[in-house]
Amino acid sequence: MTTSTARFRSWYRPMRGRRPDEPHRTATPLELFFDLCFVVAVAQASNSLHHDLAENHLGHALVSYLTVFFAIWWAWMNFTWFASAYDTDDDVYRVTTLVQIAGALILAAGVPRAFTDADFTTITYGYVVMRLGTIVNWLRAAAANPDRRDTAIAYAVGVGVVQLGWLLRLALPDGWGMPAFLVLALADVLVPVVAEQRGKTGWHPHHIAERYQLFTLIVLGEAILSISVAIQGGVDAGNPELWGLAAAGMVIVFALWWLYFDRPGQLPPSRLRGSLFWGYGHYLIFAAIAAVGAGLAVAVDHDLHAAHVSGRTAGYTVAVPVAVFLVALWALHLRWKRGLGLVLFPIASVLALVTPWLPAPVPALAALLFILVAVTLVLRHRQATDVPG
Structure with missing residues (x-):
């Protein structure tokens, strides 16, 4: 193996699926760093819920908290299950993960406005940034795994279409915000259901x-x-x-x-x-x-x-x-x-x-x-x- 080839492989590796029976598989430092950045988002949601409840805005508190926490949880969960199956730890994967972390921080910054003003603009931008990194990773997985290519492409297309829907939701009148959220949230959680029918992802x-x-x-x-x-x-x-x-x-x-x-x-x-x-x-x-x-x-x-x-x-x-x-x-x-x-x-x-x-x-x-x-x-x-x- 030449030096240039070795350098290229450390920078970019084919994103082949990891073995679901791989011994001694534990969380990586990158995953722990990812979780650490989510601490901010969880803290913002919990703190905003506390203030709404203390002011006796019970209905507003419940709806705002459940919607905001959905964005936090769903973004974290999709990264976690993908990483379990395809984490290559090459430089490109690290960069896309850092992009997703940046999206998590943007999302966290938008939590207070989502509670106080029902303004989900910043949260939506952060969420979409995170999911763009997910699309890139699924396309890489599709290129490197012919046997699961249909599954990976279904994920990439499904995630991309739903993200377009989240962006279009920002242009809707205020009265349509919650119905649109429910439809898009349902579409988001159905993406894995549909994609996995084409072939099971090999998570650990x-x-x-x-x-x-x-x-x-x-x-x-x-x-x-x-x-x-x-x-x-x-x-x-x-x-x-x-x-x-x-x-x-x-x-x-x-x-x-x-x-x-x-x-x-x-x-x-x-x-x-x-x-x-x-x-x-x-x-x-x-x-x-x-x-x-x-x-x-x-x-x-x-x-x-x-x-x-x-x-x-x-x-x-x-x-x-x-x-x-x-x-x-x-x-x-x-x-x-x-x-x-x-x-x-x-x-x-x-x-x-x-x-x-x-x-x-x-x-x-x-x-x-x-x-x-x-x-x-x-x-x-x-x-x-x-x-x-």
Whole structure:
């Protein structure tokens, strides 16, 4: 091999599919850097949700948060699954990934205006920049993989058409914005469904599971930040009640971490329908965890008399996302359990929605999650020590 050939191969390699059974496949430094930049977008969404909820703009908060978080989650998810199948780590791939990171930062910068003014212009531009990088990568994959060329071209064409739709949406009258968003979001999530019918992409199950675990840690970090704010508020205001709230919030976040990572070996199903359900269903888990952080911040504002909501409403800002998390986690990871394990999480989600009616909603929710973790530990221990007779 000549020196010029070696240099060319380090700059550009054919984007051939990686083996789905490749040993020791872990997240790369580039993927971790990509995730780090998404911290900004998640923080912007959580912070904007917190302020909307504290001002009692509940309907606006819910719609704005779910739409903004969709853009964040969908952009992250598409990069993650593509990288699992085709990451070549050559210079061209690194450049296209950095372009996508730039799009993520543009998207994050547009989050506040999307909440306050329903202006999705900046978010749309950032989202389209990210997806242009995705189109380039799919075209590279089509050129280097004849056996999966139809799949890659379907992705490239589908993504490109939908991005044109997002840009045209900006020219629509204000009243058409939300219906157009729903249509385009549905079109976006259908692109993988249609493309994968032409041939399954060879993603790595252990790598995907690790990437989802890492993003779970990112959104948990937003909740940890809210606890830190609660402690700071207790120190600054001399309010001892905030110390108890901070302790309860810490138990809630620790419990969410424990419940999600109780079975770290959970892998996405290999069949298309199961993998899509698993991958798409995590939208609820990610959005719910980040919303828990916003809810804890609202609870702090309420105790400081800085929020325009009742104590019960403040309790629901934490209880509702916790209930969504429990149901989503059960649907994705725990439906196969039998006996008490089958109904434990749905029952806990219902009880979580009752806690705002109690005198101390957040501590009551923390106690409920503590009990849930304890019961799951007992059940797991019994399952491990149960020897068939």
